[in-house]
Amino acid sequence: MDNLTYLSNADSAYVDGLYQSYKQDPQSVDFGWQKFFEGFDFGQNAGGTTSSVGEATPEHVLKEINVLNMINGYRDRGHLFTHTNPVRERRKYYPGKELETFGLAEADMNTVFNAGVEVGLGPATLKDIRQLVEDTYCRSIGAEFKYIRNPEKIKWLQDRMEADRNMPKFSLDTKKRILNKLNHAVVFENFLGTKFLGQKRFSLEGAESLIPALEAVIEKGAEIGIQEFVIGMAHRGRLNVLTNIMGKSYKSVFSEFEGKTYADDPEVNFGGDVKYHLGFSSEVKTNDGKSVHLSLAPNPSHLETVDPIVEGMVRSKIDFKYEGDSSKIAPIIIHGDAAIAGQGVVYEVTQMSKLDGYKTGGTVHIVINNQIGFTTNYKDARSGTYCTDVAKITSSPVFHVNGDDAEAVVYAINLAVEYRQKYKTDVFIDLLCYRRFGHNEADEPKFTQPLLYKIIEKHPNPKEVYA
DSSP: OOOOGGGTTHHHHHHHHHHHHHHHOGGGSOHHHHHHHHHHHHHHHGGGOOOOTTSOOOHHHHHHHHHHHHHHHHHHHGGGGOOOOSSSOOOOOSSOSOGGGGTOOGGGTTOEEGGGGGGTOOSEEHHHHHHHHHHHHSSSEEEEOTTOSOHHHHHHHHHHHHHHTTOOOOOHHHHHHHHHHHHHHHHHHHHHHHHTTTOOOOOOTTOTTHHHHHHHHHHHHHHTTOOEEEEEEOSTTHHHHHHHTSOOOHHHHHHHHTTOOOTTOTTGGGTTSOGGGOOEEEEEEOTTSOEEEEEEOOOOSSTTTHHHHHHHHHHHHHHHTSTTOGGGEEEEEEEEHHHHHHOHHHHHHHHTTTSTTTOOSOOEEEEEEOSEETTEEGGGTOSSSSTTGGGGGGTOOEEEEETTOHHHHHHHHHHHHHHHHHHOOOEEEEEEOOOSSOSSTTOOGGGTOHHHHHHHHHOOOHHHHHO
Protein backbone atom coordinates (compact mmCIF):
# COMPACT_ATOMS: atom_id res chain seq x y z
CA MET A 1 0.00 0.00 0.00
CA ASP A 2 1.27 3.47 -0.84
CA ASN A 3 2.40 5.53 2.12
CA LEU A 4 0.37 8.76 2.18
CA THR A 5 1.66 10.00 5.52
CA TYR A 6 3.09 13.08 3.89
CA LEU A 7 -0.52 14.34 3.61
CA SER A 8 -0.94 14.22 7.41
CA ASN A 9 0.72 16.09 10.26
CA ALA A 10 3.22 13.29 10.94
CA ASP A 11 6.09 15.26 9.45
CA SER A 12 5.28 18.24 11.66
CA ALA A 13 5.89 16.10 14.74
CA TYR A 14 9.08 14.74 13.22
CA VAL A 15 10.40 18.23 12.43
CA ASP A 16 9.43 19.46 15.89
CA GLY A 17 11.35 16.56 17.45
CA LEU A 18 14.44 17.47 15.46
CA TYR A 19 14.02 21.11 16.49
CA GLN A 20 13.88 20.20 20.18
CA SER A 21 17.09 18.17 19.76
CA TYR A 22 18.68 21.12 17.93
CA LYS A 23 17.83 23.52 20.75
CA GLN A 24 19.52 21.23 23.27
CA ASP A 25 22.57 20.51 21.09
CA PRO A 26 22.88 21.90 17.52
CA GLN A 27 25.49 19.22 16.71
CA SER A 28 22.95 16.44 17.35
CA VAL A 29 21.25 17.01 13.98
CA ASP A 30 22.60 16.91 10.42
CA PHE A 31 24.32 19.96 9.01
CA GLY A 32 21.44 20.62 6.63
CA TRP A 33 18.95 20.68 9.50
CA GLN A 34 21.25 22.96 11.51
CA LYS A 35 21.07 25.50 8.70
CA PHE A 36 17.32 25.04 8.38
CA PHE A 37 16.73 25.72 12.08
CA GLU A 38 19.11 28.67 12.03
CA GLY A 39 16.86 30.18 9.37
CA PHE A 40 13.79 29.21 11.38
CA ASP A 41 15.11 30.93 14.53
CA PHE A 42 16.04 33.98 12.48
CA GLY A 43 12.49 34.19 11.14
CA GLN A 44 11.01 33.67 14.59
CA ASN A 45 13.13 36.42 16.14
CA ALA A 46 12.75 38.94 13.33
CA GLY A 47 11.39 42.19 14.73
CA GLY A 48 12.40 41.27 18.28
CA THR A 49 9.43 39.02 19.02
CA THR A 50 9.18 35.33 19.69
CA SER A 51 6.17 33.04 19.61
CA SER A 52 4.76 31.88 22.91
CA VAL A 53 2.89 28.72 23.66
CA GLY A 54 -0.64 28.88 22.30
CA GLU A 55 0.08 31.36 19.50
CA ALA A 56 -0.68 30.33 15.91
CA THR A 57 2.24 28.95 13.93
CA PRO A 58 3.49 31.62 11.50
CA GLU A 59 2.45 31.01 7.90
CA HIS A 60 6.01 30.91 6.57
CA VAL A 61 6.82 28.08 9.00
CA LEU A 62 3.84 26.09 7.78
CA LYS A 63 4.94 26.72 4.21
CA GLU A 64 8.42 25.41 5.01
CA ILE A 65 6.86 22.23 6.35
CA ASN A 66 4.66 21.99 3.25
CA VAL A 67 7.75 22.19 1.05
CA LEU A 68 9.36 19.37 3.05
CA ASN A 69 6.14 17.41 2.58
CA MET A 70 6.38 18.01 -1.15
CA ILE A 71 9.99 16.77 -1.28
CA ASN A 72 9.09 13.62 0.63
CA GLY A 73 5.95 13.21 -1.46
CA TYR A 74 8.05 13.06 -4.62
CA ARG A 75 10.45 10.60 -2.98
CA ASP A 76 7.57 8.38 -1.86
CA ARG A 77 5.27 8.49 -4.88
CA GLY A 78 7.11 10.19 -7.74
CA HIS A 79 7.49 6.80 -9.44
CA LEU A 80 3.73 6.83 -10.10
CA PHE A 81 4.03 9.88 -12.36
CA THR A 82 7.08 9.07 -14.49
CA HIS A 83 7.51 8.97 -18.27
CA THR A 84 8.59 5.34 -18.28
CA ASN A 85 6.18 3.70 -20.70
CA PRO A 86 7.32 4.00 -24.34
CA VAL A 87 4.02 2.93 -25.97
CA ARG A 88 1.20 3.62 -23.50
CA GLU A 89 -0.14 6.41 -21.35
CA ARG A 90 0.41 5.77 -17.66
CA ARG A 91 -2.49 5.08 -15.39
CA LYS A 92 -3.68 8.01 -13.26
CA TYR A 93 -3.03 8.02 -9.53
CA TYR A 94 -4.58 10.24 -6.88
CA PRO A 95 -3.70 12.40 -5.11
CA GLY A 96 -1.41 13.77 -7.79
CA LYS A 97 1.73 15.86 -7.57
CA GLU A 98 0.08 19.24 -8.05
CA LEU A 99 1.21 22.03 -5.75
CA GLU A 100 -2.21 22.11 -4.12
CA THR A 101 -1.70 18.51 -2.94
CA PHE A 102 0.99 19.82 -0.60
CA GLY A 103 -0.72 23.03 0.50
CA LEU A 104 1.27 25.22 -1.91
CA ALA A 105 0.30 27.45 -4.84
CA GLU A 106 1.74 29.07 -7.95
CA ALA A 107 2.11 32.28 -5.94
CA ASP A 108 4.78 30.51 -3.84
CA MET A 109 7.00 29.54 -6.78
CA ASN A 110 9.43 32.45 -6.43
CA THR A 111 9.51 32.36 -2.62
CA VAL A 112 12.82 31.24 -1.09
CA PHE A 113 12.53 28.31 1.31
CA ASN A 114 15.18 26.98 3.67
CA ALA A 115 13.75 23.51 2.98
CA GLY A 116 16.04 23.51 -0.07
CA VAL A 117 18.82 22.25 2.24
CA GLU A 118 17.02 18.89 2.31
CA VAL A 119 17.87 18.30 -1.38
CA GLY A 120 21.29 19.92 -1.32
CA LEU A 121 20.31 23.29 -2.82
CA GLY A 122 20.54 25.39 0.32
CA PRO A 123 17.91 28.15 0.59
CA ALA A 124 16.17 28.08 -2.82
CA THR A 125 12.98 29.09 -4.55
CA LEU A 126 10.09 26.67 -4.63
CA LYS A 127 10.46 26.65 -8.42
CA ASP A 128 14.04 25.34 -8.19
CA ILE A 129 13.24 22.82 -5.46
CA ARG A 130 10.28 21.45 -7.38
CA GLN A 131 12.30 21.24 -10.60
CA LEU A 132 14.96 19.16 -8.85
CA VAL A 133 12.55 16.58 -7.44
CA GLU A 134 10.57 16.53 -10.71
CA ASP A 135 13.74 15.81 -12.70
CA THR A 136 14.92 13.20 -10.20
CA TYR A 137 11.77 11.20 -9.60
CA CYS A 138 9.39 11.79 -12.52
CA ARG A 139 11.33 11.52 -15.80
CA SER A 140 12.65 8.34 -17.46
CA ILE A 141 13.50 6.66 -14.13
CA GLY A 142 11.05 5.94 -11.34
CA ALA A 143 12.58 4.87 -8.03
CA GLU A 144 10.81 2.83 -5.35
CA PHE A 145 12.88 2.75 -2.19
CA LYS A 146 11.18 4.53 0.71
CA TYR A 147 9.90 1.26 2.18
CA ILE A 148 13.49 0.26 2.97
CA ARG A 149 13.89 0.14 6.75
CA ASN A 150 17.53 1.19 6.84
CA PRO A 151 17.91 5.01 6.91
CA GLU A 152 21.51 4.77 5.66
CA LYS A 153 20.40 2.99 2.49
CA ILE A 154 17.63 5.50 1.88
CA LYS A 155 20.00 8.42 2.34
CA TRP A 156 22.59 6.84 0.02
CA LEU A 157 20.00 6.44 -2.73
CA GLN A 158 18.56 9.91 -2.23
CA ASP A 159 21.97 11.57 -2.27
CA ARG A 160 23.11 9.67 -5.37
CA MET A 161 19.94 10.29 -7.35
CA GLU A 162 19.32 13.89 -6.34
CA ALA A 163 22.94 14.93 -6.94
CA ASP A 164 22.63 13.88 -10.61
CA ARG A 165 18.85 14.37 -10.82
CA ASN A 166 18.80 10.83 -12.24
CA MET A 167 20.07 12.31 -15.49
CA PRO A 168 23.10 10.62 -17.10
CA LYS A 169 26.14 12.71 -18.01
CA PHE A 170 28.03 10.19 -20.12
CA SER A 171 31.15 10.88 -22.13
CA LEU A 172 31.04 10.77 -25.92
CA ASP A 173 32.89 7.44 -25.91
CA THR A 174 30.32 5.90 -23.58
CA LYS A 175 27.47 7.16 -25.75
CA LYS A 176 29.13 5.63 -28.81
CA ARG A 177 29.40 2.28 -27.01
CA ILE A 178 25.71 2.41 -26.09
CA LEU A 179 24.78 3.16 -29.70
CA ASN A 180 27.10 0.41 -30.95
CA LYS A 181 25.47 -2.19 -28.70
CA LEU A 182 21.99 -1.04 -29.70
CA ASN A 183 22.99 -1.29 -33.33
CA HIS A 184 24.29 -4.85 -32.85
CA ALA A 185 21.09 -5.88 -31.07
CA VAL A 186 18.75 -4.37 -33.67
CA VAL A 187 20.65 -5.60 -36.74
CA PHE A 188 20.93 -9.13 -35.31
CA GLU A 189 17.17 -9.41 -34.83
CA ASN A 190 16.44 -7.87 -38.23
CA PHE A 191 18.73 -10.36 -39.93
CA LEU A 192 17.20 -13.38 -38.19
CA GLY A 193 13.71 -12.15 -39.03
CA THR A 194 14.64 -11.76 -42.69
CA LYS A 195 16.83 -14.83 -43.20
CA PHE A 196 14.83 -17.30 -41.12
CA LEU A 197 11.33 -15.96 -41.70
CA GLY A 198 8.69 -17.55 -39.49
CA GLN A 199 11.10 -19.57 -37.36
CA LYS A 200 10.78 -19.30 -33.60
CA ARG A 201 13.50 -17.16 -32.06
CA PHE A 202 11.64 -15.26 -29.29
CA SER A 203 12.85 -11.90 -30.51
CA LEU A 204 14.18 -9.16 -28.26
CA GLU A 205 12.72 -6.50 -30.56
CA GLY A 206 11.26 -3.66 -28.52
CA ALA A 207 13.63 -4.39 -25.61
CA GLU A 208 17.00 -4.08 -27.35
CA SER A 209 18.25 -1.73 -24.63
CA LEU A 210 18.78 -4.88 -22.55
CA ILE A 211 22.03 -5.41 -24.49
CA PRO A 212 23.75 -2.10 -23.55
CA ALA A 213 22.36 -2.63 -20.04
CA LEU A 214 24.10 -5.98 -19.69
CA GLU A 215 27.32 -4.59 -21.09
CA ALA A 216 27.10 -1.79 -18.51
CA VAL A 217 26.63 -4.34 -15.70
CA ILE A 218 29.80 -6.11 -16.76
CA GLU A 219 31.80 -2.89 -17.18
CA LYS A 220 30.67 -1.32 -13.90
CA GLY A 221 30.91 -4.62 -12.02
CA ALA A 222 34.50 -5.20 -13.16
CA GLU A 223 35.36 -1.62 -12.18
CA ILE A 224 34.21 -2.22 -8.59
CA GLY A 225 35.68 -5.69 -8.12
CA ILE A 226 33.35 -8.30 -9.65
CA GLN A 227 35.27 -11.01 -11.49
CA GLU A 228 32.43 -13.28 -12.57
CA PHE A 229 28.72 -13.14 -13.45
CA VAL A 230 26.28 -16.03 -13.63
CA ILE A 231 23.23 -15.18 -15.74
CA GLY A 232 19.83 -16.84 -15.82
CA MET A 233 17.05 -15.97 -18.26
CA ALA A 234 14.12 -17.40 -20.17
CA HIS A 235 14.06 -17.70 -23.96
CA ARG A 236 13.09 -14.14 -24.99
CA GLY A 237 16.24 -12.36 -26.11
CA ARG A 238 18.53 -15.31 -25.30
CA LEU A 239 19.99 -15.54 -28.82
CA ASN A 240 20.82 -11.84 -28.74
CA VAL A 241 22.47 -12.17 -25.33
CA LEU A 242 24.43 -15.23 -26.47
CA THR A 243 25.94 -13.40 -29.45
CA ASN A 244 26.21 -9.77 -28.35
CA ILE A 245 27.12 -10.28 -24.67
CA MET A 246 28.47 -13.81 -24.25
CA GLY A 247 30.47 -13.81 -27.50
CA LYS A 248 28.93 -16.89 -29.11
CA SER A 249 29.67 -16.83 -32.84
CA TYR A 250 27.00 -15.86 -35.37
CA LYS A 251 28.03 -18.94 -37.35
CA SER A 252 26.98 -21.24 -34.50
CA VAL A 253 23.61 -19.55 -34.06
CA PHE A 254 22.84 -19.48 -37.78
CA SER A 255 23.81 -23.14 -38.15
CA GLU A 256 21.32 -24.03 -35.42
CA PHE A 257 18.55 -22.37 -37.43
CA GLU A 258 19.58 -24.53 -40.37
CA GLY A 259 19.66 -27.70 -38.27
CA LYS A 260 23.44 -28.12 -38.45
CA THR A 261 25.97 -28.70 -35.67
CA TYR A 262 29.75 -28.67 -35.68
CA ALA A 263 32.09 -30.82 -33.64
CA ASP A 264 34.01 -27.84 -32.27
CA ASP A 265 30.94 -25.92 -31.16
CA PRO A 266 31.11 -25.06 -27.43
CA GLU A 267 27.48 -26.15 -26.97
CA VAL A 268 27.78 -29.52 -28.71
CA ASN A 269 27.30 -31.31 -25.38
CA PHE A 270 23.88 -29.64 -24.94
CA GLY A 271 22.55 -31.65 -27.89
CA GLY A 272 18.82 -32.32 -27.99
CA ASP A 273 17.51 -28.94 -26.83
CA VAL A 274 16.29 -26.01 -28.88
CA LYS A 275 18.63 -23.11 -29.64
CA TYR A 276 16.89 -20.60 -27.36
CA HIS A 277 17.34 -22.85 -24.28
CA LEU A 278 21.10 -23.35 -24.57
CA GLY A 279 23.74 -22.16 -22.12
CA PHE A 280 27.22 -20.79 -22.72
CA SER A 281 30.39 -19.71 -20.89
CA SER A 282 33.04 -17.25 -21.97
CA GLU A 283 35.80 -14.93 -20.83
CA VAL A 284 35.36 -11.31 -21.90
CA LYS A 285 37.57 -8.23 -21.67
CA THR A 286 36.15 -4.92 -20.45
CA ASN A 287 37.10 -1.59 -21.98
CA ASP A 288 39.56 -1.14 -19.12
CA GLY A 289 41.25 -4.44 -19.95
CA LYS A 290 39.84 -6.41 -17.01
CA SER A 291 38.92 -10.05 -17.56
CA VAL A 292 35.43 -11.17 -16.52
CA HIS A 293 34.05 -14.71 -16.67
CA LEU A 294 30.43 -15.04 -17.86
CA SER A 295 28.15 -18.05 -17.54
CA LEU A 296 24.66 -18.25 -19.02
CA ALA A 297 22.81 -21.18 -17.48
CA PRO A 298 20.72 -23.37 -19.80
CA ASN A 299 17.00 -23.07 -19.14
CA PRO A 300 13.98 -25.22 -20.09
CA SER A 301 10.59 -23.85 -21.10
CA HIS A 302 9.49 -23.23 -17.51
CA LEU A 303 10.39 -19.57 -17.40
CA GLU A 304 11.70 -19.10 -13.86
CA THR A 305 13.05 -22.61 -13.22
CA VAL A 306 16.59 -21.34 -13.67
CA ASP A 307 16.40 -18.88 -10.74
CA PRO A 308 17.41 -21.26 -7.91
CA ILE A 309 19.92 -22.94 -10.23
CA VAL A 310 21.72 -19.63 -10.77
CA GLU A 311 21.70 -18.82 -7.06
CA GLY A 312 23.08 -22.29 -6.27
CA MET A 313 25.84 -21.95 -8.86
CA VAL A 314 26.85 -18.59 -7.42
CA ARG A 315 26.71 -19.75 -3.80
CA SER A 316 28.88 -22.79 -4.52
CA LYS A 317 31.48 -20.60 -6.22
CA ILE A 318 31.42 -18.13 -3.32
CA ASP A 319 32.07 -20.99 -0.87
CA PHE A 320 34.64 -23.00 -2.83
CA LYS A 321 36.24 -20.64 -5.34
CA TYR A 322 36.14 -17.19 -3.72
CA GLU A 323 36.56 -18.25 -0.04
CA GLY A 324 33.30 -16.69 1.06
CA ASP A 325 33.81 -13.34 -0.71
CA SER A 326 30.50 -12.53 -2.44
CA SER A 327 31.90 -9.28 -3.84
CA LYS A 328 33.85 -11.24 -6.48
CA ILE A 329 30.83 -12.85 -8.19
CA ALA A 330 27.25 -11.74 -8.83
CA PRO A 331 24.09 -13.43 -10.14
CA ILE A 332 21.97 -11.70 -12.80
CA ILE A 333 18.44 -13.01 -13.34
CA ILE A 334 16.45 -11.74 -16.32
CA HIS A 335 12.69 -12.12 -15.88
CA GLY A 336 9.56 -11.56 -17.93
CA ASP A 337 6.95 -9.27 -16.40
CA ALA A 338 4.19 -11.90 -16.30
CA ALA A 339 6.53 -14.59 -14.95
CA ILE A 340 8.04 -12.54 -12.13
CA ALA A 341 4.57 -11.53 -10.95
CA GLY A 342 2.90 -14.91 -11.41
CA GLN A 343 5.32 -17.72 -10.62
CA GLY A 344 5.76 -18.88 -7.05
CA VAL A 345 9.40 -19.87 -7.45
CA VAL A 346 10.27 -16.15 -7.73
CA TYR A 347 8.90 -15.48 -4.24
CA GLU A 348 10.62 -18.57 -2.84
CA VAL A 349 14.01 -17.59 -4.23
CA THR A 350 13.66 -13.91 -3.28
CA GLN A 351 12.63 -14.51 0.31
CA MET A 352 15.68 -16.75 0.83
CA SER A 353 18.11 -14.11 -0.42
CA LYS A 354 19.18 -12.95 3.05
CA LEU A 355 19.40 -16.34 4.77
CA ASP A 356 22.87 -17.42 5.83
CA GLY A 357 22.60 -20.77 4.11
CA TYR A 358 21.56 -19.37 0.74
CA LYS A 359 22.56 -15.71 0.35
CA THR A 360 24.77 -14.75 -2.59
CA GLY A 361 25.61 -11.13 -1.82
CA GLY A 362 22.62 -9.75 -3.71
CA THR A 363 21.12 -10.51 -7.13
CA VAL A 364 20.66 -8.02 -9.97
CA HIS A 365 17.14 -8.68 -11.28
CA ILE A 366 16.27 -7.28 -14.71
CA VAL A 367 12.68 -7.52 -15.93
CA ILE A 368 11.98 -7.39 -19.66
CA ASN A 369 8.60 -5.77 -19.10
CA ASN A 370 6.83 -5.92 -22.46
CA GLN A 371 3.49 -5.49 -20.68
CA ILE A 372 1.93 -8.68 -22.06
CA GLY A 373 1.99 -12.23 -20.72
CA PHE A 374 1.56 -14.45 -23.79
CA THR A 375 -1.69 -12.72 -24.88
CA THR A 376 -2.80 -11.30 -21.52
CA ASN A 377 -2.78 -7.57 -20.85
CA TYR A 378 -0.85 -6.67 -17.66
CA LYS A 379 -3.99 -5.22 -16.03
CA ASP A 380 -5.57 -8.68 -16.20
CA ALA A 381 -2.46 -10.52 -15.04
CA ARG A 382 -1.68 -9.18 -11.56
CA SER A 383 -3.25 -7.39 -8.60
CA GLY A 384 -0.26 -5.21 -7.71
CA THR A 385 0.71 -1.91 -9.25
CA TYR A 386 4.02 -3.26 -10.57
CA CYS A 387 5.25 -6.65 -11.69
CA THR A 388 8.26 -6.09 -9.39
CA ASP A 389 6.23 -5.76 -6.17
CA VAL A 390 7.89 -8.98 -4.93
CA ALA A 391 10.98 -6.80 -4.30
CA LYS A 392 9.27 -5.30 -1.26
CA ILE A 393 9.45 -8.54 0.72
CA THR A 394 13.21 -8.08 1.07
CA SER A 395 13.13 -4.26 1.08
CA SER A 396 15.01 -4.20 -2.22
CA PRO A 397 14.98 -0.99 -4.29
CA VAL A 398 13.32 -0.97 -7.71
CA PHE A 399 14.20 1.27 -10.65
CA HIS A 400 11.49 1.52 -13.29
CA VAL A 401 13.13 2.68 -16.53
CA ASN A 402 11.88 3.68 -19.98
CA GLY A 403 13.39 1.11 -22.35
CA ASP A 404 13.47 3.69 -25.14
CA ASP A 405 15.86 5.87 -23.11
CA ALA A 406 19.06 3.85 -23.45
CA GLU A 407 21.15 6.25 -21.38
CA ALA A 408 18.67 6.15 -18.51
CA VAL A 409 18.76 2.34 -18.66
CA VAL A 410 22.56 2.29 -18.42
CA TYR A 411 22.56 4.92 -15.66
CA ALA A 412 20.03 2.93 -13.59
CA ILE A 413 21.87 -0.36 -14.04
CA ASN A 414 25.15 1.24 -12.93
CA LEU A 415 23.45 2.59 -9.81
CA ALA A 416 21.92 -0.83 -9.16
CA VAL A 417 25.27 -2.64 -9.37
CA GLU A 418 26.90 -0.12 -7.03
CA TYR A 419 24.07 -0.59 -4.52
CA ARG A 420 24.41 -4.37 -4.73
CA GLN A 421 28.15 -4.22 -4.08
CA LYS A 422 27.82 -1.79 -1.19
CA TYR A 423 24.88 -3.36 0.68
CA LYS A 424 24.94 -7.02 -0.51
CA THR A 425 21.22 -7.12 -1.21
CA ASP A 426 19.00 -7.67 -4.23
CA VAL A 427 18.10 -4.83 -6.57
CA PHE A 428 15.51 -4.76 -9.36
CA ILE A 429 15.45 -3.05 -12.76
CA ASP A 430 11.99 -2.86 -14.35
CA LEU A 431 12.75 -2.30 -18.04
CA LEU A 432 9.53 -0.88 -19.53
CA CYS A 433 9.44 -1.85 -23.19
CA TYR A 434 7.20 -3.68 -25.67
CA ARG A 435 7.11 -6.82 -27.78
CA ARG A 436 7.40 -6.01 -31.48
CA PHE A 437 5.78 -9.29 -32.59
CA GLY A 438 3.69 -12.00 -30.95
CA HIS A 439 4.68 -14.38 -28.18
CA ASN A 440 6.72 -16.07 -30.86
CA GLU A 441 7.22 -15.18 -34.49
CA ALA A 442 4.37 -17.46 -35.66
CA ASP A 443 1.76 -15.58 -33.58
CA GLU A 444 -0.32 -12.60 -34.74
CA PRO A 445 -0.67 -10.20 -31.76
CA LYS A 446 -3.27 -7.96 -33.44
CA PHE A 447 -5.93 -10.58 -32.78
CA THR A 448 -5.69 -10.06 -29.02
CA GLN A 449 -4.11 -6.58 -28.70
CA PRO A 450 -5.27 -4.65 -31.79
CA LEU A 451 -5.03 -1.10 -30.41
CA LEU A 452 -1.66 -1.57 -28.75
CA TYR A 453 -0.15 -3.12 -31.85
CA LYS A 454 -1.31 -0.27 -34.04
CA ILE A 455 0.91 1.93 -31.87
CA ILE A 456 3.81 -0.54 -31.79
CA GLU A 457 3.70 -0.98 -35.57
CA LYS A 458 4.54 2.71 -36.05
CA HIS A 459 6.92 3.02 -33.11
CA PRO A 460 10.67 3.38 -33.89
CA ASN A 461 13.07 0.88 -32.35
CA PRO A 462 15.36 1.94 -29.46
CA LYS A 463 18.34 2.43 -31.79
CA GLU A 464 16.35 4.86 -33.97
CA VAL A 465 15.10 6.69 -30.87
CA TYR A 466 18.65 7.03 -29.52
CA ALA A 467 20.37 7.87 -32.81
